[in-house]
Amino acid sequence: xxxxxxxxxxxxxxxxxxxxxxxxxxxxxxxxxxxxxxxxxxxxxxxxxxxxxxxxxxxxxxxxxxxxxxxxxxxxxxxxxxxxxxxxxxxxxxxxxxxxxxxxxxxxxxxxxxxxxxxxxxxxxxxxxxxxxxxxxxxxxxxxxxxxxxxxxxxxxxxxxxxxxxxxxxxxxxxxxxxxxxxxxxxxxxxxxxxxxxxxxxxxxxxxxxxxxxxxxxxxxxxxxxxxxxxxxxxxxxxxxxxxxxxxxxxxxxxxxxxxxxxxxxxxxxxxxxxxxxxxxxxxxxxxxxxxxxxxxxxxxxxxxxxxxxxxxxxxxxxxxxxxxxxxxxxxxxxxxxxxxxxxxxxxxxxxxxxxxxxxxxxxxxxxxxxxxxxxxxxxxxxxxxxxxxxxxxxxxxxxxxxxxxxxxxxxxxxxxxxxxxxxxxxxxxxxxxxxxxxxxxxxxxxxxxxxxxxxxxxxxxxxxxxxxxxxxxxxxxxxxxxxxxxxxxxxxxxxxxxxxxxxxxxxxxxxxxxxxxxxxxxxxxxxxxxxxxxxxxxxxxxxxxxxxxxxxxxxxxxxxxxxxxxxxxxxxxxxxxxxxxxxx
Amino acid sequence: xxxxxxxxxxxxxxxxxxxxxxxxxxxxxxxxxxxxxxxxxxxxxxxxxxxxxxxxxxxxxxxxxxxxxxxxxxxxxxxxxxxxxxxxxxxxxxxxxxxxxxxxxxxxxxxxxxxxxxxxxxxxxxxxxxxxxxxxxxxxxxxxxxxxxxxxxxxxxxxxxxxxxxxxxxxxxxxxxxxxxxxxxxxxxxxxxxxxxxxxxxxxxxxxxxxxxxxxxxxxxxxxxxxxxxxxxxxxxxxxxxxxxxxxxxxxxxxxxxxxxxxxxxxxxxxxxxxxxxxxxxxx
Numbered sequence: 001x002x003x004x005x006x007x008x009x010x011x012x013x014x015x016x017x018x019x020x021x022x023x024x025x026x027x028x029x030x031x032x033x034x035x036x037x038x039x040x041x042x043x044x045x046x047x048x049x050x051x052x053x054x055x056x057x058x059x060x061x062x063x064x065x066x067x068x069x070x071x072x073x074x075x076x077x078x079x080x081x082x083x084x085x086x087x088x089x090x091x092x093x094x095x096x097x098x099x100x101x102x103x104x105x106x107x108x109x110x111x112x113x114x115x116x117x118x119x120x121x122x123x124x125x126x127x128x129x130x131x132x133x134x135x136x137x138x139x140x141x142x143x144x145x146x147x148x149x150x151x152x153x154x155x156x157x158x159x160x161x162x163x164x165x166x167x168x169x170x171x172x173x174x175x176x177x178x179x180x181x182x183x184x185x186x187x188x189x190x191x192x193x194x195x196x197x198x199x200x201x202x203x204x205x206x207x208x209x210x211x212x213x214x215x216x217x218x219x220x221x222x223x224x225x226x227x228x229x230x231x232x233x234x235x236x237x238x239x240x241x242x243x244x245x246x247x248x249x250x251x252x253x254x255x256x257x258x259x260x261x262x263x264x265x266x267x268x269x270x271x272x273x274x275x276x277x278x279x280x281x282x283x284x285x286x287x288x289x290x291x292x293x294x295x296x297x298x299x300x301x302x303x304x305x306x307x308x309x310x311x312x313x314x315x316x317x318x319x320x321x322x323x324x325x326x327x328x329x330x331x332x333x334x335x336x337x338x339x340x341x342x343x344x345x346x347x348x349x350x351x352x353x354x355x356x357x358x359x360x361x362x363x364x365x366x367x368x369x370x371x372x373x374x375x376x377x378x379x380x381x382x383x384x385x386x387x388x389x390x391x392x393x394x395x396x397x398x399x400x401x402x403x404x405x406x407x408x409x410x411x412x413x414x415x416x417x418x419x420x421x422x423x424x425x426x427x428x429x430x431x432x433x434x435x436x437x438x439x440x441x442x443x444x445x446x447x448x449x450x451x452x453x454x455x456x457x458x459x460x461x462x463x464x465x466x467x468x469x470x471x472x473x474x475x476x477x478x479x480x481x482x483x484x485x486x487x488x489x490x491x492x493x494x495x496x497x498x499x500x501x502x503x504x505x506x507x508x509x510x511x512x513x514x515x516x517x518x519x520x521x522x523x524x525x526x527x528x529x530x531x532x533x534x535x536x537x538x539x540x541x542x543x544x545x546x547x548x549x550x551x552x553x554x555x556x557x558x559x560x561x562x563x564x565x566x567x568x569x570x571x572x573x574x575x576x577x578x579x580x581x582x583x584x585x
Numbered sequence: 586x587x588x589x590x591x592x593x594x595x596x597x598x599x600x601x602x603x604x605x606x607x608x609x610x611x612x613x614x615x616x617x618x619x620x621x622x623x624x625x626x627x628x629x630x631x632x633x634x635x636x637x638x639x640x641x642x643x644x645x646x647x648x649x650x651x652x653x654x655x656x657x658x659x660x661x662x663x664x665x666x667x668x669x670x671x672x673x674x675x676x677x678x679x680x681x682x683x684x685x686x687x688x689x690x691x692x693x694x695x696x697x698x699x700x701x702x703x704x705x706x707x708x709x710x711x712x713x714x715x716x717x718x719x720x721x722x723x724x725x726x727x728x729x730x731x732x733x734x735x736x737x738x739x740x741x742x743x744x745x746x747x748x749x750x751x752x753x754x755x756x757x758x759x760x761x762x763x764x765x766x767x768x769x770x771x772x773x774x775x776x777x778x779x780x781x782x783x784x785x786x787x788x789x790x791x792x793x794x795x796x797x798x799x800x801x802x803x804x805x806x807x808x809x810x811x812x813x814x815x816x817x818x819x820x821x822x823x824x825x826x827x828x829x830x831x832x833x834x835x836x837x838x839x840x841x842x843x844x845x846x847x848x849x850x851x852x853x854x855x856x857x858x859x860x861x862x863x864x865x866x867x868x869x
Contacts, residue, residue: 148814206868220861222854225663227655244864246844249852251662253842256688263648267659268629270646271667272850274658386861391854422628423850424644424660424667432638432645435631443639444647453849 003461006195007062010069011143014055014086015078017048018208024136025056026378027157028143032060033207033380034153040492042068044568047232047316053085061195066344066379067492070573074146076139088115095193097142115193117142119184125177128580133532134177141181146189148196152343154178170525198227205381210374211278211420213345214304215244218276220389223302224250225268225275227261229283232316233372234306237278258283259363259375262290266299267391270433272396272423274356278304281314283321288331291365295335297433298411298419298458300359304352304368306375307488309567316568319372321488322540327367328517328548334455336462338366339516340470345379347514351470353389358469361394362461369516371489371539373569402428409440413453417461462518469515472523476509482579483531485524487513487545489569490537496572501579508579516535521552533583534559537575541565586619593642604634606754607701611641611670613757613765618668625668628657630677632708633782634701651682654689654698661696663850665839668768669696671736676706676806676814678717679737686737690744693772693850697764697835700737700775701754703782704789705708711785719848721788739819741829742812749815749831753798754781755791773835779825798848799824 011028015021025041033039037060048050057068071091084433085107090096092113100118119142121135128134137158144154155175162171181543189399208216218226223238226245228238255261260279268275284305294301307323309315327339335444338358342351348370355366397420402408405420412419419440422429432442437454439445443518445454455485476498486494494510501508511527513520528534528549536546536559543561550556564570591612593664598604613645615625622750625643629635631650638645644667648656661669678686678700689698693790705723706712712725716737720729748770752760760778767774781791801807803817815831845851 206865208868212868216864219864220856222856224849224852224854225659227659247860248856249844249847249849251843251849253658253662255655256684259652260658260685260688263652263655264659264662265657266648267646267661268663268850269659270656271626271660271663273665274854289649290652297648340754383865386865387858389861425624425664425851427623430622430642430644432647434638434645434647435649436647442645444636 009072010059012057012072013076014082017052017054018050019078020136021054021056029058029378030157036202038064039380052092070571112368123390129173137174137177141178142185143184145182206381209378210348212240213348214352215240217349222351222391223274223276225273227253227255228277229255229258229261231280231283233376233533234278234280248498258286262287269299269301276302278307280308281310292331293435294365298363301365302355307371315567319569320539322542336364341369341516343512345381349384357392374489375389410442411440417457435523466518473512480509481508481532482508484535487539493570493572497575500576525554535562539563586616588616591615591642594640596640599784601783607759607778610757610760614762620668628653628671630673632674634672634674651677654685656696664848668756671698673700675702675714675716690741690746692838697767697774700777701719701780702777703780705782705786706742707782709786717855737777747772747833750829751777751827753779798827800828801826802828
């Protein structure tokens, strides 16, 4: 990075939980966004409130990015341990902003080439503002001087963030703390150690987390009932909806557990509302029984699942992609389900809307499967188009339509298996939703002929659905012989890995799977057939996507699995190095 | 409306089953309250009581074992114009669904919860239930149950329930009068029904119940508005209190949390773009 023109920069803020790392990072992310840069953040924090190490990386680039890079350019360290922990990830000519005393504990090999700017941040904060809390803004001021950031923009963001919650006094103090940091930097930073981030236009863009994008998508799609149980890393969906639902006549309910949450949602949907729940690992396991009820009783429902590392309690605040099997194969019995896997924050918004339409159309559960690194991090996205949102309730009858029907059958045998739907309070629509096998009217029937017909009716609903579902997206050059397949948030490191391979003269292409079930097996098979080398990249141990591909009868003997299950996302170099290594063999 | 309005099919419960008493009482009550089957949803759990939907005409939801209450909660909250009646068994409400029971009481959703308590798992052929007496001999506890029974109405009372009643299916008249009070009650109302299982519970028979219940309504000093007094009525180990045990008024969850009178389920989902665009400003 450390050339005069910066096109990509990663700034890590590191300290202990309780230091205000998250807050400072969010402010910095916003500052860079307002300077017109593409921003992606990466939180690495423990499932603990205080006392353990935490760090937050804010990456800004001229290119569209959705994840972290390979290296840290600037380390803003609140303590010596932070430097010791992260100095190895630092660029050889990287910059460290720190208190000052820490460098004594570093070996020369660790400090060589790097620039250490020493800010007595705690002392300055206590002396000027009588509180150590202001160290964050002082350090931010220092960074802003080094990167030539616009002081007016910073002051404005601080005001936006603090004014409502903390009042004018806190805004003023923080702005003057940034100023103080800036002044301090003027004393200690040499002119040749300053770098300029060129300002770019920032028009109509958003700075939004994946969880907020899901919530926004749900609201735009007409979701008006949401029930959930607190769980990392999905709760921000709820936290956003609970604030904005009331003005749209929506309701959020805190359930006593995930079993209750999904059952509430099923009740609300049966009664006619568009309804959703959100969860992660353990909560999803608890939902399995009711997931099957949605399939059996043909109730439209959307479940947003933000994956964390499992199994069991696992790593509650760390990303993984190990719940694919759970939703594609989970719950007892056979029933139709749709599993979507958005690969960008824009897709999280769009696919959530699509999920509601698919649920109504196919009258089955639809899962929006994403990952912690998307859910809880912030990204710049091009403005979402809300004028384009299309709400289609499909076979949900109006009262007028229902009155025209002589003999309403909720589970009527139809050509495509999809039956008309009425909701309670409608005249002429009285029916039963039945978890036991049932006849066309919904009433219990254990007759084998009915059982067979009803089973086939439910299962055939998705027979023709594939062409309706979001197909895989192809990236790269057709003629490339190295192929990579992945789903979800691995898009960012995979695409950057492809650029790294390109620099080494290796052409590679990438197939981004966007619907996990039903599976676009033919497209995947064609893609694989066009490759000499196939890599399936997944953030899990066993390779659940490769298993899924193989299960569809696709020849998989050449597949090389690239897996990571450390509780971290891939860095681009993890993938490019694995591919290079395999190609050398 | 008359009772026949709700009569969809003749029930096929075992002859003498307590559920017949409830079936008759609910038809009577619905007619008396002039409830339209189209504005009524009966949500049931799994057990013999779960067949209710096959006999009683109204919108119905026969869901999972123990999960009737959360389903009913979702239904009621998105359409407050519906009369929502939940029917559970003692296994349903007090065993697998106990957590939903206590939390629904606490949440005070405006619905009526009828727990048909026969102190045995009937549909699965007669295992001991959470309300079976200590020492109860069954196929699951051949040496006698080593656990002690719980009392649903008492648990509801101590969890803050605002309407608690208990009837006996051998007294459909009293049961009807209790249901007539429970259904219009604004908030969660519990009506437990002592309901003999003639096939699998040879201990808690009609005769046994008749000599083991005490109608609190017959006590001129009993005050159903006095919670500590109502709780104290459970101290009598020999006699099970029945009748209107407790009732107090208060806002329901829906009263406190629904943003408007317009039922969520019936509202237009299309939103003005300008309103949505205003939301986006927060992310700039």
